[in-house]
Amino acid sequence: MPEAAISVRDLRKSYGSVEAVRGISFDVARGEIFGLLGPNGAGKTTTVEILEGYRKRSGGDVSVLGSDPAARDRGLRKRVGIVLQSSGFYPRATVRESVEHMAAVYPAPRDPSETIALVGLEEKRDTRAGKLSGGQRRRLDLALALVGDPELIFLDEPTTGFDPAARRTAWGVVRKLKELGKTVLLTTHYLDEAQSLSDRVAIVKDGLLIAQGPPSELSADRARYRISYRRNGQLAQHETDDPTELLHRLTGEALERGERLEDLSVSRPTLEDVYLDLTSEEPS
Ligand SMILES: Nc1ncnc2c1ncn2[C@@H]1O[C@H](COP(=O)(O)OP(=O)(O)O)[C@@H](O)[C@H]1O
Numbered sequence: 001m002p003e004a005a006i007s008v009r010d011l012r013k014s015y016g017s018v019e020a021v022r023g024i025s026f027d028v029a030r031g032e033i034f035g036l037l038g039p040n041g042a043g044k045t046t047t048v049e050i051l052e053g054y055r056k057r058s059g060g061d062v063s064v065l066g067s068d069p070a071a072r073d074r075g076l077r078k079r080v081g082i083v084l085q086s087s088g089f090y091p092r093a094t095v096r097e098s099v100e101h102m103a104a105v106y107p108a109p110r111d112p113s114e115t116i117a118l119v120g121l122e123e124k125r126d127t128r129a130g131k132l133s134g135g136q137r138r139r140l141d142l143a144l145a146l147v148g149d150p151e152l153i154f155l156d157e158p159t160t161g162f163d164p165a166a167r168r169t170a171w172g173v174v175r176k177l178k179e180l181g182k183t184v185l186l187t188t189h190y191l192d193e194a195q196s197l198s199d200r201v202a203i204v205k206d207g208l209l210i211a212q213g214p215p216s217e218l219s220a221d222r223a224r225y226r227i228s229y230r231r232n233g234q235l236a237q238h239e240t241d242d243p244t245e246l247l248h249r250l251t252g253e254a255l256e257r258g259e260r261l262e263d264l265s266v267s268r269p270t271l272e273d274v275y276l277d278l279t280s281e282e283p284s
């Protein structure tokens with residue numbers, strides 16, 4: 001197997017007495033879109049900022065494109081694109097000026113106009129950054145991260161605060177990055193975003209990684225089928241590993257009674273069910 005783009009082993013981070021990350025491990029392959037999914041305060045930004053070289057870890061090993069980001073090597077930084085959770089840009093510079101300025105920092109940047117088009121900001125190219133809407137600013141952040149043509153891109157909550165149309169645009173950009181062969185580590189607390197974009201996701205909660213795998217397998221892992229129907233106006237539900245057998249029995253019994261099972265359905269838990277189940281406060 002080729003060397004992973006990112007490798008994290010037993011990563012730990014404490015802020016004073018707060019243990020924000022309590023020993024998490026995962027690998028991200030080159031060309032993969034990997035989603036760190038979890039509620040606010042789970043430790044996603046802490047993890048990503050350690051990988052970006054912005055924060056020091058308290059323990060564990062990490063490797064990013066073969067280097068330790070804690071060394072803050074300039075060569076590594078030019079191969080990585082970063083969208084911070086909260087951004088910094090010059091409010092008086094226009095979109096085009098901001099992107100061109102950033103392009104000048106990199107040895108082999110993408111074309112600035114093409115990058116502005118990629119994030120869907122063509123119509124705003126001459127607008128000052130300070131006059132953009134929240135969603136447009138996040139798209140500018142994305143353009144600033146992409147213009148250096150990095151191999152690896154960190155996107156920390158890339159669509160928080162976006163309206164639905166802007167989210168779709170941003171999702172399109174992430175998919176284009178994958179087509180270009182880039183590696184993407186994204187964090188999100190939106191389950192649909194993680195599910196729709198990621199090749200694999202890791203669910204984090206309270207600084208621990210509580211599940212990881214391809215979105216489809218994460219839900220399949222706990223795949224109890226659910227059969228539901230109405231009887232005398234009351235909803236009845238059953239869970240089973242063998243829906244064929246149970247369905248046969250339920251429908252057989254109903255026919256013997258001369259009844260129909262109204263609203264009969266067979267479903268599997270979605271990733272949403274799994275996520276809510278894993279991240280709920282109640283012990284399960
Ligand atoms: N600079 C900091 N100093 C102290 N505590 C922090 C700091 N940054 C984050 N934390 C705490 O660490 C935990 C994880 O935060 P964070 O990594 O930002 O989570 P997420 O990005 O998943 O919302 C939270 O309890 C947060 O309050």
Ligand SMILES: [Mg+2]
Pocket residue numbers: 044045046085156157
């Ligand atoms: Mg965060």
